[in-house]
Amino acid sequence: MTLIAASIAVHAADEVSAALERARAATAAGANLIEWRIDGLAEEANPLPAAQRLVRESPRPCIVTCRPTSEGGEYRGEDSARISLLEALAASDHPPRYIDVELATYHRSENLRQKVRLAVTHPRQPRDLQTSLILSVHDFARRPPDLLQRIEAITSDDACAVIKVAWMARSLRDNLESFELLAGRRKPMIALCMGPFGLMSRVLAPKFGGFVTFATDSANDLTAPGQPTIDDLRRRYRFNSISADTKVYGVIGWPVEHSRSPNLHNAGFSAIGHDGVYLPLPIPPEYEHFKATVGALIDAPGLGFRGASVTIPHKEHLVRFVRERGGRLDAMSERIGAANTLIVGSAGGLACANTDAPAIVASLCEGMGIARDRLKEKRIAIIGAGGVARAAVGGLLDAGAKVVIFNRTEARAQRLAQDLAGLVEADSARLAVGRPDAISCGCFHAFINCTPIGMQGGPAPDESPLPDDVPLNDEVTVMDTVYAPVRTPLIREAESRGARVITGVDMFLRQAAMQFEMWTGRPAPMAAFRAALVT
Numbered sequence: 001m002t003l004i005a006a007s008i009a010v011h012a013a014d015e016v017s018a019a020l021e022r023a024r025a026a027t028a029a030g031a032n033l034i035e036w037r038i039d040g041l042a043e044e045a046n047p048l049p050a051a052q053r054l055v056r057e058s059p060r061p062c063i064v065t066c067r068p069t070s071e072g073g074e075y076r077g078e079d080s081a082r083i084s085l086l087e088a089l090a091a092s093d094h095p096p097r098y099i100d101v102e103l104a105t106y107h108r109s110e111n112l113r114q115k116v117r118l119a120v121t122h123p124r125q126p127r128d129l130q131t132s133l134i135l136s137v138h139d140f141a142r143r144p145p146d147l148l149q150r151i152e153a154i155t156s157d158d159a160c161a162v163i164k165v166a167w168m169a170r171s172l173r174d175n176l177e178s179f180e181l182l183a184g185r186r187k188p189m190i191a192l193c194m195g196p197f198g199l200m201s202r203v204l205a206p207k208f209g210g211f212v213t214f215a216t217d218s219a220n221d222l223t224a225p226g227q228p229t230i231d232d233l234r235r236r237y238r239f240n241s242i243s244a245d246t247k248v249y250g251v252i253g254w255p256v257e258h259s260r261s262p263n264l265h266n267a268g269f270s271a272i273g274h275d276g277v278y279l280p281l282p283i284p285p286e287y288e289h290f291k292a293t294v295g296a297l298i299d300a301p302g303l304g305f306r307g308a309s310v311t312i313p314h315k316e317h318l319v320r321f322v323r324e325r326g327g328r329l330d331a332m333s334e335r336i337g338a339a340n341t342l343i344v345g346s347a348g349g350l351a352c353a354n355t356d357a358p359a360i361v362a363s364l365c366e367g368m369g370i371a372r373d374r375l376k377e378k379r380i381a382i383i384g385a386g387g388v389a390r391a392a393v394g395g396l397l398d399a400g401a402k403v404v405i406f407n408r409t410e411a412r413a414q415r416l417a418q419d420l421a422g423l424v425e426a427d428s429a430r431l432a433v434g435r436p437d438a439i440s441c442g443c444f445h446a447f448i449n450c451t452p453i454g455m456q457g458g459p460a461p462d463e464s465p466l467p468d469d470v471p472l473n474d475e476v477t478v479m480d481t482v483y484a485p486v487r488t489p490l491i492r493e494a495e496s497r498g499a500r501v502i503t504g505v506d507m508f509l510r511q512a513a514m515q516f517e518m519w520t521g522r523p524a525p526m527a528a529f530r531a532a533l534v535t
Contacts, residue, residue, distance in 0.1 A: 002206040004239070005063060006031035006230060007214045007223040011040030011074075013050035020057050026217040027059040029230040030240075033097070035063040035214065037223050039074035042066045042082050051085065052092055061097035063134065064089055071102050071138040072224070079105055083115045090119035090131040100134040100164065103150055106157075117159050132161035139167040140194065140225070143174060155186050162188045162211055166224065169193035172281060172293050175200040176300045182208040183302065190214075196257065198226045200279055203233065206242040208302070213239075238266055238277055247274075247304045249519060250281035252294070252318075252342075253311035257282065258457035258484055260533055261309050261512065267532035268516050271525035281308060290317040291324075298344055307519045308342045309512070312452055315340055315356075315387025322352040332357045336394035337419055338387040341515045353518060356388060357395030359510035360481070364396075364446060367502035368477050376400035381439055383465045384450035385412040388481050390420070392450050397423045397431060404434040404444070440469045446477040447494075454480065454488035464489040472499040483508040505533065 006026035010019045023034045036054045041047050055062055066082040067073020075082055086099045101116050120133045135154045137144065144150065144167060154163045163185065169175060178191040178201040185191075188211040193201040205213040215230045216222050233239040251261040257280055265278040283293050297305040310318045315338040322329060322339070327350030333339035339352035364380075365372050378401050382392050385407040396403050397420065407413035413433045424430045439447075452458035453465040472478065478494035483504030495501050513524035 002210045002239075003032040003212045004030060004230060004233060005033040005035045005212045005214050006060075006217050007035040007037060007227065008217065009037040009039065009074075009221065009223050010050075010054060013041065013044060013047070015041075016050050016053055019054065020059075022217050024059050026230055029217065030234045031060060031215070031217070031230055033063060033212065034058050034060050035065055035100075035223075036096075037073070038064060038066050038085075039068075042075055042085055043077055047085060048088055051089055052094070055089055055092070055096045056094040058096075063098040063100055064096040065100040067100075067138075068102070068105070071104070071136075072140045079108060079112055080115075083112055083119075087115050087119040095131045098132050098134050098162065100136050103135050103137050103154055106135060107153075120159055120161075133159050134162040134164050134190070135160040136164035136166070136190075138165075141168055142170060143167045143177070151181065160187065162190065164190040164192075166190075166192045166194055168195045168225070169197035169201070171289070172197050172200060172283065173296050174198070175204075176296055176303070179204070179208045179300070179302065182210050185209070194225045196226060196282060199228060200281075202226070202228055203237045203239065203277065203279060204242065204246075204248070206239065207244055207246055207248075207304075209244075236262060236266060237279070238270060241270075241275070242277055243275070244302070245275060245304070247276040247306040248279070248297075249276055249305075249307050249309075250279040251309040251311060252281045252283050252290070252314055254282055254285050254313060255457055256280045256311065258455070259311070260484055260508075263532040264509075264512055264529050265309075265516060267528045268525050269520075271528035272520065272522055274520050274522070276306070276519070283314065285313045287317050287320065290314050291321055294321060294342070295325075298348060298350070306344050306346075307515075309515055310340050310342060310352075312386060312388070315390070318342060318352050322350050325350050327351050330354060332391075332394060332398075335398075335420075335423060336390045338390040338394075340387070340391070340511065341518060343518055353514075354391055354394075355511040355514035355518075356391035356481075356507075357398070359507045359514070360392045360448070360479075361395040361399050362510055363502055363507040364448070364477070364479055366506070367479060367500060368446065372399055378402065378445040379404070379443060381406060381434070381444045381447045382450055383407070383439075383447065385409070385416045386450065389450035390416060392448050392481070393420055393431070394423065400430075402430045404432045404438070406434045406436065406439050410435075440467055440471070442471040444476065446479060448479045448481065449488075449490050450481050452482065454490050455482045456484045458482075462489060464493050466490055466493065472497040474498050474500060476500070477502065479507075480504045481507055509533075 181191045216227045269276045318339045330353040332354040341353040343351040405413045453460045477500045479502035516524040
């Protein structure tokens with residue numbers, strides 16, 4: 001069982017009561033351990049009474065850590081003073097279960113080593129109260145080049161009970177090395193990656209036998225970059241149900257931290273009892289990053305990577321990747337050159353599909369109150385020329401609609417039209433690229449935003465992609481493929497001007513439901529999906 005440690009920083013003695021209250025709340029939320037970070041407290045004139053109270057009244061067994069600035073902490077004093085404080089705590093009537101000391105400090109002098117060893121073997125300690133030593137390595141810039149040598153030094157030290165290594169991840173691939181370290185451990189081990197790329201190592205620690213993962217009781221009070229909240233670990237990512245057999249899925253994009261897909265799919269897995277976990281998987285926009293990272297996830301021993309939702313800017317990259325690896329493309333992905341769903345078989349076989357296109361068409365028809373075959377009578381403006389736009393254009397042309405593409409960079413819109421020209425060989429007038437001013441012609445039945453404009457966390461969250469002079473009334477439908485927030489600036493503007501509106505939520509739910517069935521072989525639990533979007 002991998003323990004959840006709630007890490008709580010205490011900067012001064014007058015914060016102890018509040019810190020203990022936080023620890024009680026963290027315990028109620030599911031924490032198994034409390035890590036008292038006493039970096040600031042240790043700099044006071046007489047920190048021992050306050051530190052003793054923290055340990056004595058801790059609602060769970062605790063780790064006491066006093067981290068110097070050289071390893072990412074806040075303590076600026078002498079090593080000897082903080083080690084003496086840890087020694088005194090370990091020798092008290094209510095000792096901490098663990099003390100955490102950095103390997104660099106431990107090796108700095110024989111005197112310090114003797115103090116640390118005394119702290120974990122103090123003769124006055126009853127056997128059931130003995131403090132154990134966590135020896136740790138931290139690097140807030142990168143993977144330490146001598147990481148393996150440091151781990152060997154920690155492993156071979158008899159005084160050490162738990163190995164801890166943590167470094168700043170520079171890509172998702174760093175997580176895979178942390179899993180390899182856990183798989184080869186010879187003592188209980190904590191192996192974590194920090195920063196925005198490191199969440200996978202924290203969530204999947206139970207899958208690889210990690211001893212502890214650290215979390216925070218408050219998203220506004222992190223003691224390390226990238227710490228999730230206890231609630232996110234247990235509820236959003238189903239931490240307590242993760243085992244060695246758990247299958248891994250995720251949403252690949254850049255940016256991706258605001259995606260609601262983890263809420264949706266993890267809730268769905270819980271509802272049907274599927275042994276899976278779904279994570280945000282940030283991958284920078286270049287194809288080289290996508291190819292290297294997705295390939296590594298698929299090939300990683302023991303990971304059980306079984307699929308992903310793929311969003312901006314990687315939908316075309318997914319098609320290229322699957323083709324290069326000899327995988328299968330569904331008909332829509334083949335026709336339009338973009339996909340949003342990766343399926344990985346248990347034997348490593350690959351397939352990709354586009355669930356965006358049918359979801360867009362179905363949502364538009366429902367919002368307009370028409371059957372699919374009535375799209376042949378409609379003229380639709382597509383705003384954007386990326387992967388979502390490809391899906392929208394491909395799906396609408398497949399249904400017989402007339403489509404005009406508008407994009408800030410006209411050359412990119414022209415390339416998209418050229419790429420998809422084969423879909424309208426018999427009637428080329430059904431696909432065109434519009435001049436910027438032509439979007440205000442008053443000749444469109446519907447507008448579909450396929451850009452990230454208006455997206456929470458995107459490049460222009462407060463803007464609308466539709467010019468102010470576009471005529472809107474109750475005979476015009478405006479659809480946004482952005483779903484977070486639900487009421488984007490475009491939706492608010494269109495609604496205020498009398499147009500019918502279709503939020504991105506409907507399309508999002510439809511495409512996600514199709515993905516879910518591809519991965520699990522079972523229909524998506526739509527009630528659980530909808531509930532997850534509002535939590």
